[in-house]
Amino acid sequence: MKRNLPLFFAFFCGILVIVSEFIPHRPFSMLIDTLQNWFMIISGFAIILGQISLFQSNLSKIKQKESGWIFYLAGLLSFCLMLIVGLLWGTQETGGIFGHGLKLQASLGAKPFDYLFDFAYMPLSATMFSLLAFFIASAAYRAFIIRSFESNLLMITAVIVILGRTSFGGMLTAWVPESYKFWQLPNLSDFIMEFPNSAAQRAIMISAALGIIGSSLRIILGIERSYLGSDK
Amino acid sequence: MSVVNSSQTERRIVFLILLVAVALPLIFPIGWKTGVTNYTKMVWELVESTPDSSVVIFSFDYDPSTMTELQPMAEAMLDHAFSRHQKVLVTALWPQGMQMADQAIKVVKAYHPDITYGQDYVFMGYKVAGIVAIQAMGKDMEQVFPADQSGTKYKDIPMLREVKTLKDVAYVNSLSSGTPGIKEWVMAARDVYHTPVTGGTTAVSAPGLIPYVNSQKQLYGLLGGLKAASEYETLINRVGSATVKMDAQSVAHLLILLFIAAGNIKALRARKRRAS
């Protein structure tokens, strides 16, 4: 019961979705709407679960005075701060328990939640993401080395596309006559993107789709059930 | 250990050079020009050919982390849509999307001071569950958007009076940097309800989406990265933020090519040393 009933539910919901894709007749067309709406609500609840886990693990690290516990304390405090101001005064569009906090807004220039978003969350997120610029340079420096035939293909196409994507690539091959304009770098790099690249992307998409169909089928049929864990 | 150390030092040098090389052209602009590519043209044509006062959806499916690339697109496309008098329903499949939308609208309002909320655009808020929400829009928009962000009931919003399902929308424009995003719109809106879908994405996600820009027009063109954004700015005759940043781009690209060359020279030397 603890295991078979959930498996039956998974089977039932999966089949329902597939059947309603092909049968326009009621009740299928209506049932699927309900299922989708429920899906949203359940996933809303699930989010709370992770926050509790985060709270607990940080708290235990602080209690045990693990190395760097002070940083975990900072993390916990910022979590609580964001949560509390969010619930008390709401976000940009929605008011919280204390309404919109207009006085506070006037002195901060924004709601406390949005203030934290703009000046702490946003720079952190954007800077973290921008590290990629450095990493892509170091990866290119380290990995694009002439070795085997395959790695040469990788490197040469990368170089052509890097050149072709900038204004500079166009200038570099602008002297190539009109009748051979295929060999101008921007055109060449577009050609690579449009044909060989599309072909490989398609192959990956098609085969991965088959993998997804197979895995989904195994889940629906209850063959794949590791996500439910053990019986004990 | 010394190998790790020396490669660490090399990494740091690479990082430092890149930082300087990108910063310099921003301070001292060069002014290289770019041509317009097909995929950008297709997006522009869809917006251009959509009749006046059609209702269109702009979905902001990204967050601050990709705004350098996607914000200029959002601004340019909103600018274009408003100049064609289209009515924009703004939604987001990413929670932070609505904040991005708000910023973009503020910028665009400078060019179109006459647009009014509820008549020309409306904020319908963030919708969770991605593809499931889009599917539901195809059945009944009012159920997905019971009210706008300020609580006005769906049926009381003037510009949405005629819009019952996705089929009544002239096109969907998804500016997306991942899942859920363009792919979900293509799967659930274009493939099921035949609503044209177009959009913009980061340069990195573009190759994965290009297969959808096919003869069946699963996707009507695609803006990929900052270059496409600056091309769009060219098409609507506006010198926006994207154009300015292209110089720094070109320098960085050249630098990375130099890094590749340097890496190869280093590897070649190491091989020679080993051989001798």
Place this chain on the structure above:
Amino acid sequence: MSHFMSVLGLWMSVFFTFSIFSFLYKDNPFYKLAEQIFVGLSAAYWLVYLFYSIMLPNLFTKLISDFRGNIILLIPAVLGLMMLMRIIPKTQWLSRFPIAIMIGTSAGISMVRYAKSDLLSQISATMINPFAGETTSIVIGNFLLIIGTICGVYYFYFSKKQEGISAVPSKIGIWFLMISFGASFGYTVMARVSLLIGRLEFLLKDWLHIIN
């Protein structure tokens, strides 16, 4: 006050920007602090946002305004609460019901969606007349598209040893994959540099006012 707060905010942003950048040199207390604050803030951010944009409009508001009409919503609400039962070890098994329902539903959705958009559409998009191109390069491109797709799919064929003649298409498949990876890498450089430009723009424009 408002002005002071916006200046403070600016300096806060600058501090966080440099703290994250410092990680490029090596791990240090500034990065550690920024990292933990980031994790804490972002976790709370999503919690608050999801509360206002899903739980409130889709569940609570509906139940409060018209309880009888929306009584069916109690079922997902109960399933959601069952999900939360994971916290208590004894009732952990209850969470299997909502998990099973969600996974079953998404397995069904993935199956039909991928079969359509990634399988069927890509197959029919590859059914082209290669000779129908306007220029020679398009004709060659069309052939490359067909051959590359077929060989690429064949590369993922697992239940046969790939040796001798049967290894040829899969070898060609790998070449196409490598070309595609190189191309995607090159194509991405621009996006990544854009991100750095974005941050530098913030530092040079909003903070130092060097550029306008």
Place this chain on the structure above:
Amino acid sequence: MKALLLVIGLSLFSLCLFASQQAFWVQDVPWDEGKALTLNWHTAADSIQLQKADSLGVWETIYIGSSQPPIYTDSDLTPGTNYAYRLIIPQKATADSLFYTAEAKTLEQWIYMNKLSYLLILLVISGAIMYYVQSARMGKDYFIRRIGGLDSMEEAIGRATEKGKPILFVPGIGDLDDIQTIASLTILSHLAQRSAEYDTKLIVPCRFSMVLSAAREVVKEAYLRVGKPDAYKEDNIFYLSDDQFGYVAGIDGIMVREQPAANFFLGSFYAESLILAETGYSTGAIQTSGTAQASQLPFFVVSCDYTLIGEELFAASAYLSRDPQQLGSLKGHDFGKLLVIILILTGVITEIIGWHWFKAFFEGAQ
């Protein structure tokens, strides 16, 4: 004579009436969920008006204009209901209008006929998978070719054990409703079992709470399987943040502080792939990655020691476990690949010959 004229006039009039019924007709849209009707008309007029009777029988204008071709589809109707429409053709000469009425009932059908090709393909592939799974259950043995990235798993675990350092497993940034995440968790199950056998610490940071729940279950079960339930530490599998980069910042911190000897990045990845792989490289870990996210594969290929490309991620658990059912399922996918190749070739040939119906049949489902 007058009588004759009257008869002729009357018959002409009735003929006109008969013709007028042909001028406007309403049909149910075939093969749909019964929510739409198509209105067709024949007229030389350049502008027409369409009206629909509401529930009280009051006419309401739904369309004014000159649709070419003369078809209008009224959608979002209630299935199984009668609807009455009328066509109004303004006569400029007489400042009068011609009226035609017609009605029809919306009908729900039992199948979307345009999705036939899609249904057939899905049925054939699912059938093949089920057939091969069944025959594997009956004891048939299926071969699976070598997958490079997976042979390294033992080596990576061995090195971590030798150095006394932990293993890091990142199940991607997709939620549990992403099939890639589930594929990743089945690989985690094998990895957890090996690490339990060697008593090597396994760290699993998760982005979503549901992934966290499932990952804990999976790892706990693996420790039970090898009879070391006490060695299982729940705290090693933890939630970081729902935020993409918040999550990455956290993992980066773990990599530089815990210095894991082996990193596994398996599942659905986006932009963060390169941040993870490059930081991992700088700590000197053996790195194995895998994703079906085509756009992120280049970065993993460039920065990691081993990469599972696309479907290899889904094949991995079959390869590792040699579980006959999974091998059978994989054989089914391979059948699908052959089918795809045959269909593409047939499609290309029919397009060259000019039989466009073949491609149209497969395009119809869109």
